[in-house]
Amino acid sequence: MTTFFDKTLMASPTPTRELAAWCARVGRETLPEPVALAAARHTLDTLAACAAGMYRPLVQAAIALERRIDPNEGSIPLFGGRQRWTLPEAAGLMATACHALEMDDGNREGSIHPGTVVIPAALALAWDRDMDYPALLKAVVAGYEVAVSVAEALHPHASRRGFQTTPTAGVLGAAAACGTILALDAQRMESALGLAASASSGIFAYLSGGGNVKKFHPAHAAREGLRAALMAEDGLAQGPMGIIETSSGILQAIGGITGWDGSQARPRVQTAVERSYLKPYPCCRHIHPAIDAALALRQDNWNAQQIAAIEVETYGAAMPHAKLPWHGLEIAQLSFPWVMSLACADGGVTLAGFSEASRQRADLNALANRVHVSRSEDCDALYPQYGPAKVTIELTTGERLSTFVDDPLGSADLPLSDAMLDQKAQEAFETVFSAERARGLIQRLRTLDNWPLSALPHN
Structure with a gap:
């Protein structure tokens, strides 16, 4: 714990002002090494997700649409992508790529994926302003803290x-x-937050109504957050002050929360980027503790053909995923039944398990139909401080095998090792770069030295 950050900035009756002032200060200071290292890990992870997602059909369709709307090339590249784009286009397209394969990072306490929004917007602008890597890391720290x-x-x-x-x-x-x-002072930073808030949107209707609009939510947020900062820099518009806590502000309009005085804040003594997670599996984070439990149970020497039922106990926030189908890539990655069938049958959850060929496998479909997910008071009591799940495998012999996981791999308290993160990044980068170039990129992103972001590769 340092004076750089010692408690959540929401523990105030005026959190917007506190956050704006803190972000303005971050841009002027040297990051403490643990904070900078955490920001570098999340930047590496997010750029890996961006590279892996860049040539997915959905992302390529979005790229083609943007080019039809504006056939003129801009000046900003896409990480791992082709052509040049305007600032908002580059931010939005990279954000879509980052979220395309459910590989991006998150924060459990906020149930948010910060990297897929913050880093594409910051990188596009940093490229435009010819910034260096330490400047990007400061922006990442500030963006994660607010989000x-x-x-x-x-x-x-x-x-x-x-x-x-x-x-x-x-x-x-x-x-x-x-x-x-942009080195905005505290007042202009608060104005930028106020301007951005008017673009705050994105609903969960896809969980009941279907569709893949979820993949585009980060793009909208990245574009409009970038635009708000530029408007505040120019003084083009003035955002409402106190936008988080004011009447009809974010807390009230989005959360129905009134009377904020700071006592409602969730305690936290580390920066948000230090408390965020990295994913070992390309699927919804709510399912990860159950995956870990199922993989632990596989040590008891059974095979998928012996499974009569898979029972998962989880917390309430995960229940919208309990009965989701798996007819397409996007929905399968959010589906408890499908993901648990992969973990139990294949001994792991990889992108290959969500392919059309895998989704047509009779054994996996039969097993997915034997998955039952229920809400547990014990899990509810631990969430969101922890991300728990209990998994019970009932065998055809009648034997029942159970285990409980209180926190999944990749969390702040059970982090991915550097070797695991590097392997994830290497595999992702190799989808667009040579193996040698991928290794060099990982090494560079782990280096906190002052190097120009123009050195980042792009096609």
């Missing part, structure tokens, strides 16, 4: 009202990150 702080206050109130925190809080995080790059 996660707001999301922590909103969760679970916002989701109960149908709002997803990734875009609704993430747009403020993108504004804060870009405002840090």
Whole structure:
């Protein structure tokens, strides 16, 4: 713990002012090494997700649409992508790629994916302003702090009202990150947050109505957060002050929360980027503790053909995923039944398990139909401080095998090792770069030295 950060900035009756002032200060200071290292890990992870997602059909369709709308090339590249784009186009397209394969990071306490919004917006602007890597890391720290702080206050109130925190809080995080790059003072930073809030949107209707609009939520937030920071820099518009806590502000409009005085804040003594997680599996984070439990149970020497039933106990926030189908890539990655069938039958959850060929496998479909997910008071009592799950495998012999996981791999308290993160990044980068170039990129992103972001490769 240092004077750089010692408690959540939401523990104030005026959190917008506190966050704006803190972000303005971050841009002027040297990051403490643990904070900088955490920011570098999350930057590496997010760029890996961006590279892996860049040539997915959905992302390529979005790229083609943007080019039809504006056939003129801009000046900003896409990480791992082709052509040049305007600032908002580059931010939005990279954000879509980052979220395309459910590989991106998150924060459990806020139930938000900050990296997929914050880092594309910050990188696009940093490229435009010819910034160096330490400047990007400062922007990442600031953006995560705002996005996660707001999301922590909103969760679970916002989701109960149908709002997803990734875009609704993430747009403020993108504004804060870009405002840090632009060296906005505290007043203009607060204005940028106020401007960004009017673009706060994104609903959970896809969980009941289907569709793949979730993949585009981060793009909207990244574009509009970037735009808000630029408007504040120019003085083009003035955002409402106190936008988080004011009447009809973010907390009230999105979360139905009134009378904020700081006592409602979730305690936290580390920066948001230090408390965020990295994913070992490309699927919804709510399912990860159950995956870990199933993989642990595989040590008891059974095979998938012997499974009569798979029972999962989880917390309430995960229950919307309990009965989701698996007819397409996007929905299968959010589906408890499908993901648990992969973990139990194949001994792991990889992108290959969500392919059309895998989704047509009779053994996996039969097993997925034997998965039952229920809400547990014990799990509810631990969430969101922890991410728990209990898994029970009932064999055809009648034997029942159970284990409980209180926190999944990749969390702040059970982090991915550097070797695991590097392997994830290497595999992702090799989808667009040579193996040698991928290794060099990982090494560079782990180096906290002052090097120009223009050195980042792009096609």
